Amino acid sequence: MTDRHSGTSSASPTHLDRELNELLQELRVIQGGILLLVGFLLVIAFSPRFEKATPFEEIVYYLTLLVSGVAAIVVVAPVVHHRLAFRRRDKERVVVRGNLHVLAATVLVALSILGILTLVTLSLFNPTLTIVIDVLYLALVTVMWGVLPMHSIRQAANGR
Structure with missing residues (x-):
């Protein structure tokens, strides 16, 4: 990864290999969840009960499906990037972009679950x-996927 302060690469090949392997493991987890969603x-669209959906429910359904x-496209993008950049010594860029894709896909998954x-x-x-349930869900996602990880990052940065 590029050091933000010096502008130089601070990741050794071994470190990049480990980060890439971790990224690919995380992609496997989130891909499975997205496929289930x-x-x-x-299945919902073809159930008899869907015919009774209100226009609002149809809009929520379509936006959730979209x-x-x-999310599926975003989460597969790092795999495609890795495959295309394979053997081109572009592992650092694959890891950096892959990290952004996983974070974006996580937000999209949270929105899909909300829908x-x-x-x-x-x-x-x-x-x-x-x-009420939607607000509680959003609060839980915010705390579990945002507040707590950021708190841990701050504590680590402060040496705690």
Whole structure:
């Protein structure tokens, strides 16, 4: 990786190999989740209950399907980049861009889950409870995927 302060590369080949392997493992995890989401969404569209969907539910469904599809593209992009850059000594760029892709895909997955949660809660309960559940979900995602990791990063930077 490029050192932000000096502008020089600070990653050894061994370090890059380890980071690339970790990145590829993380991609495997998130790819499986995205495929499950897309499969779940496709099943919904062909269920008899979907015919009774309101226009709002149809919009939420379509946006959720669209976001899930974009997540699939984003999460596969590092694999394609790695394959195209393979043996071109471009591993550092693959790792840096792959990291950004995984973070973007994670946000898209969170939005996909929010859409699914909205659809299911609306079909089972009322709009007020749907809003409450969605807000609680967003708060949980923010804390678990944002606040706590950033807190750990700050603590590590301060030597704690």
